[in-house]
Amino acid sequence: MLPSSNTAVAERPARLRDATIHIHDVAAAPWVEAGKPGLHQKLVRGNEGQGEFLGLLGFDALVASGLHQHTGVTSSYMLGGSLTDHWDTYKEGVTGINLEGSTHDAMCYCKTSMVNRLEAPVLYPQDFSLHTLHHGSRHGDFGNPAPELTPTLSIEVARVQAVPTAAAGVTRRMIFDYGRPAQHGRPGAAVNHRHVCLTMLPRSRVPVFKTSALTEFFVLGGEMTIDGRRAGPANFVIVEPGTEVAIGSEFGCTLLAWADGPTAWSDLEAPDLFGF
Numbered sequence: 001m002l003p004s005s006n007t008a009v010a011e012r013p014a015r016l017r018d019a020t021i022h023i024h025d026v027a028a029a030p031w032v033e034a035g036k037p038g039l040h041q042k043l044v045r046g047n048e049g050q051g052e053f054l055g056l057l058g059f060d061a062l063v064a065s066g067l068h069q070h071t072g073v074t075s076s077y078m079l080g081g082s083l084t085d086h087w088d089t090y091k092e093g094v095t096g097i098n099l100e101g102s103t104h105d106a107m108c109y110c111k112t113s114m115v116n117r118l119e120a121p122v123l124y125p126q127d128f129s130l131h132t133l134h135h136g137s138r139h140g141d142f143g144n145p146a147p148e149l150t151p152t153l154s155i156e157v158a159r160v161q162a163v164p165t166a167a168a169g170v171t172r173r174m175i176f177d178y179g180r181p182a183q184h185g186r187p188g189a190a191v192n193h194r195h196v197c198l199t200m201l202p203r204s205r206v207p208v209f210k211t212s213a214l215t216e217f218f219v220l221g222g223e224m225t226i227d228g229r230r231a232g233p234a235n236f237v238i239v240e241p242g243t244e245v246a247i248g249s250e251f252g253c254t255l256l257a258w259a260d261g262p263t264a265w266s267d268l269e270a271p272d273l274f275g276f
Helices: none
Strands: 021-025 039-047 052-059 068-070 074-080 082-084 089-091 094-098 112-119 122-124 153-156 170-180 191-200 204-211 215-222 224-226 229-231 235-239 244-249 253-259 263-265
Touching (some): 021 229, 039 235, 074 089, 094 170
Antiparallel strands (some): 068 122, 074 094, 094 153, 204 244, 204 263, 215 253
């Protein structure tokens, strides 16, 4: 049985400390040219030095990114349109995952937009005129380290098996679970991340949990309430580490979510919401 409607708003319990939550409505924000005609972005969070980005990217028809290589994980959910590289075409409803070493040139044949999360810098050839489509991109010398492999893992999100979570009326599709141990002689600490799609039925709620690392959401459809604040379609929600939150949805929603570390239930013994 679903919880009653008076619990679905996910009211913020008085005992919780001030949550560090940021809600960004990118539908209301203008597109900004990304250093080259026909390439656009709506930046929500970025760090040029680390090559990190969260936001929307846009391509006009007959515009290409240029040959580049990813030095860390990038995820892109295709909202509309498509991109084509030497291996495949990636269409609406697909999440494309680029791993370290992925090397390609993305060509757009129709107007396209996507949700993009960049976790490391992107390299372009030394003689390439840099643009800012990939936040913090830079020049570098590279070849294709795995020419026999696809540069982009193509995941049709709607076809991924939905599994129940500990929250009644909330299901999870695991898009990508990934990590690496800390390695001698290689920069960076150990990584253990989850990228999922959460679907919340009307009047469902997620009990209070605490984040251990950066946790982010994009509302694909419907409306979520987080800590008593509403986030509708095309809203990004950033939850900083060490924040306690409760989530609900009065009329249902579908969320893309990235969790950079496990969460802990405040009053519940159950598996992690994001599949850790």
